[in-house]
Amino acid sequence: MRTVITYGTFDILHVGHINLLKRARALGDRLVVGLSSDEFNQGKHKSSLLNFENRRVVLESIRYVDEVFAENTWEQKAEDIRKYQAGIFVMGDDWAGKFDFLMDLCKVVYLPRTSEISTTEIKQSLGNV
Ligand code: C2G
Numbered sequence: 001m002r003t004v005i006t007y008g009t010f011d012i013l014h015v016g017h018i019n020l021l022k023r024a025r026a027l028g029d030r031l032v033v034g035l036s037s038d039e040f041n042q043g044k045h046k047s048s049l050l051n052f053e054n055r056r057v058v059l060e061s062i063r064y065v066d067e068v069f070a071e072n073t074w075e076q077k078a079e080d081i082r083k084y085q086a087g088i089f090v091m092g093d094d095w096a097g098k099f100d101f102l103m104d105l106c107k108v109v110y111l112p113r114t115s116e117i118s119t120t121e122i123k124q125s126l127g128n129v
Pocket of ligand 1 (some may be wrong): 008009010016017036044071091092112114115116117
């Protein structure tokens with residue numbers, strides 16, 4: 001059982017998120033996702049429109065996602081990797097290099113982001129309606 005692990009806010013789900021989750025899942029037999037809590041998002045200076053519970057239900061309904069857990073701190077990744085026995089850590093390449101320290105624990109893969117779409121752009125276009 002090859003477990004893949006990734007993290008994110010996944011607010012207002014769009015094709016960029018789905019592409020990432022689909023490609024991450026394809027790297028193993030199971031994909032577990034650390035979903036940023038509302039409090040953790042504040043720390044990322046990122047306010048999500050949808051709260052954690054809403055984002056969790058949406059994420060859990062995606063065929064590529066096997067399990068969702070809360071991401072509460074930057075420091076929990078090593079423990080999560082051990083807990084879920086993840087063999088691959090995946091993030092979009094906007095994070096390239098930022099998690100290389102996890103290479104001692106598992107394979108670290110940065111996948112190309114899907115261009116032309118982001119939750120920020122969607123929120124801005126909503127603001128312009
Ligand atoms: N993503 C992507 N293409 C986009 C938008 C997002 O590939 N157009 C990817 C990001 O690179 C990330 C994942 O989708 O790997 C989730 O994106 P966000 O919800 O924006 O997550 P982020 O705020 O980057 O949080 O500890 C890590 C953080 O929790 C990551």
